[in-house]
Amino acid sequence: MRIRNHFLRSLGLAATFALTLAAAQATQYPITVTDVSGRSVEIKAEPQRVVVQDGRDLFALALLDREDPFKRMVAWNNILIRSDPQTWAAFQKAWPESSARPIDMKFGDEGQVNLEQLAVSKPDLLIFQVRVRQALEDADLFNRLKTLGIPIILVDTEMEPVVNVPKTVQLIGTVFNREKEAKEFTDFYASHIAAINTAIAGQPKPSVFVEAKAGQKGIDSCCFTHGDVYWGKLATAAGGVNLGSELVKGRTGDVTLETVIAKAPDVFVMTGSPFSNDGSVSPPFGINSDPKKIEAALAVLEQRKGFEHIKAVKDGRVFGLYHQLYASAWNIYAVEYMAKAFYPEQLKALDPDANLHTLISKFTGLPADLPVTFGAKAPTVK
Numbered sequence: 001m002r003i004r005n006h007f008l009r010s011l012g013l014a015a016t017f018a019l020t021l022a023a024a025q026a027t028q029y030p031i032t033v034t035d036v037s038g039r040s041v042e043i044k045a046e047p048q049r050v051v052v053q054d055g056r057d058l059f060a061l062a063l064l065d066r067e068d069p070f071k072r073m074v075a076w077n078n079i080l081i082r083s084d085p086q087t088w089a090a091f092q093k094a095w096p097e098s099s100a101r102p103i104d105m106k107f108g109d110e111g112q113v114n115l116e117q118l119a120v121s122k123p124d125l126l127i128f129q130v131r132v133r134q135a136l137e138d139a140d141l142f143n144r145l146k147t148l149g150i151p152i153i154l155v156d157t158e159m160e161p162v163v164n165v166p167k168t169v170q171l172i173g174t175v176f177n178r179e180k181e182a183k184e185f186t187d188f189y190a191s192h193i194a195a196i197n198t199a200i201a202g203q204p205k206p207s208v209f210v211e212a213k214a215g216q217k218g219i220d221s222c223c224f225t226h227g228d229v230y231w232g233k234l235a236t237a238a239g240g241v242n243l244g245s246e247l248v249k250g251r252t253g254d255v256t257l258e259t260v261i262a263k264a265p266d267v268f269v270m271t272g273s274p275f276s277n278d279g280s281v282s283p284p285f286g287i288n289s290d291p292k293k294i295e296a297a298l299a300v301l302e303q304r305k306g307f308e309h310i311k312a313v314k315d316g317r318v319f320g321l322y323h324q325l326y327a328s329a330w331n332i333y334a335v336e337y338m339a340k341a342f343y344p345e346q347l348k349a350l351d352p353d354a355n356l357h358t359l360i361s362k363f364t365g366l367p368a369d370l371p372v373t374f375g376a377k378a379p380t381v382k
Contacts (some may be wrong), residue, residue, distance in 0.1 A: 005179045027177040036167050037130050037154040042301060044151075046177045047125035048072055051118060053107050054129045055079035057155065058091065060169055060329035063185045064178040068364040070098035072176070075121040077107040084273045084324055094366055115144060125175065126152040129327075131159055159229050159329045162193065162237040165329050177266040185363050189332055192355065193237070196339045199346045200239045206266035206342050208240035211311070212252070213379075214270035215281040215301050215324055222304060223255045230326045231271060238338035240267065267341060268312035270301055270378070271323040289373045290321035294320065298378035308381065317341070320377035325374065337375040 030044045043190060050072040052058070056079055059235075061069035072283065081104070092099045103121060107113055113136075118126070126145065128136065132153060136142060145152055155171060156164035166186040173182025210231040211223045225244035226232040229251045234244040243263050247255045252266040272283030272294075283297040298320045307313050319341045325334040327335035361368035 010280045022081045027174055027179060031174070033171060033174055035153040036156045037133060037163050039154060041151050041153050043125070043175050045124070048076045049122055049124045049134060049177060051105075051121060051123040052076035052102075053113070053127065053132065054327065055081075056324055056327040057127060057129075057157070057329075060155070060157065060172060062091075062364045062366065063169060063329060064173050064176055064181050066181060068098050068365070070095050070102060070222070072125075073102040075105050075118070075142060076105040077132050078102075078104040080324070082276055084286050085276060086274050086284070086289060087287040087308075087324070089209075090366065105313045113139070113141065114327060115139075115141065118150075121150070123150055126150060127172065128152060128154055129158060130154045130156040130164075131230065157329055157331065159233075161230070161233050161326065161331050162335060163293065165331060166190065169329055175377065181363070185329075185359075188359070188363070192332055192336065196238070196335065196347070197351075200339065200343045203239070203343060205239055205241050207243055207263065208220070208235045208267045208269060208338075208342070209243045209255075209260055209263065209265040210235055210269045210271065212271050212326070213275070213282060214272055214320075215297060216272075216275050216277065219281050219300065219304065222257050223260050224252065225255055226252050226326070227229075231269075234326060234331060234334050235338060236267065239342050240337045240338065257306045264311040266312060266315070266317060267338075268302075268310060268318045269338065269341075270298065270318070271326070272297065272320055273323040282323070283320045283376070285320065285374055285376075286324070287370060287372050289371075291373050291376065294373055294376050295379060298376065302378050302381055313381055316380040320376050320378060322374040330356075332359070333374050341377075 021047060029046060030042060032040055032042045052073060055077050058069055065071050105117060136231055155168040157168055166189050169185055170182045173179050210225055212226050212231050213224055225248060227248045227250060228245040232244050235242040243265055272285050274284035274286060275282050281297055281300060283294045285294060301319050302313055312318055323333055325331050333352055333356045336350060336355060340347045340350045340352060356372060356374060360366050360370055
């Protein structure tokens with residue numbers, strides 16, 4: 001009896017400790033947070049009606065509101081339905097009712113919004129990407145929303161993706177009262193980035209050309225790329241020297257094939273998605289994608305006229321990646337995949353696909369056995 005009573009007391013103490021720990025981790029409202037742009041924002045209560053400017057922030061919400069990433073969303077820009085209907089279908093299937101509720105406002109790519117439309121959805125929080133801050137300031141939206149009592153936080157998964165993805169997830173986690181879930185993911189993220197940096201420290205860096213949205217405009221198009229943002233930053237974080245950073249003046253731009261050939265990249269990366277526009281031959285990477293179709297698309301694209309003169313093609317170092325990762329909190333896969341492609345000897349043991357499976361099964365509510373192809377090596381051209 002004495003042993004049994006001691007056991008019950010121990011259970012009681014454990015339960016009390018668990019409750020105390022949960023209370024300590026819970027967000028206490030009202031709270032003032034500093035968003036990724038450095039703005040101070042007061043959040044008076046846990047948000048229940050959220051507007052999301054960039055639909056790819058769904059990947060971040062899935063890490064936090066794991067039981068249902070749509071539970072708070074009342075309006076958004078559903079980029080996925082237009083740029084990757086397969087991945088959108090996977091989220092729809094997992095949350096059929098809640099995914100149908102938010103209004104797709106189709107915000108402008110630079111953040112242009114209709115304030116009257118926003119007001120109709122009665123939001124208590126807006127989440128926007130840092131890259132559209134200028135458009136918001138030009139429209140005096142910060143002050144107008146403040147007058148209405150609607151807070152707006154700026155996040156970033158694109159401009160400084162590896163630096164700001166953990167900050168973004170932590171910020172939204174604090175605002176959403178999901179600090180525990182945020183920390184679980186950011187710890188995972190930090191440990192994987194650190195492991196890459198340790199493995200490749202001191203190694204010569206390969207030059208990399210990233211053809212973003214390869215094949216979206218058809219078989220004859222080449223070569224759209226990213227500068228020192230987006231895929232350029234991800235390639236740099238993976239230990240490469242992004243050629244786009246010196247070849248384009250702005251965030252993005254087109255580079256002639258002749259220039260790419262002259263630059264002799266050690267590695268050539270094509271990013272693709274099952275874009276819905278007519279004429280696209282882009283590799284259809286994503287959730288529920290067909291690996292054979294991806295391989296076929298990569299083979300066709302690397303055999304475009306003139307590509308046989310590109311150093312990376314001749315050396316068999318052409319790789320493909322899921323395009324939407326450049327704006328996704330899941331971008332750790334892109335960094336790991338490229339790092340292994342850049343440094344195959346130093347990162348022999350690295351398994352980006354297994355780590356992606358861990359991310360989805362452990363940190364989201366999506367099915368653990370979800371078929372996903374986010375990266376692939378292109379067939380060697382003979």
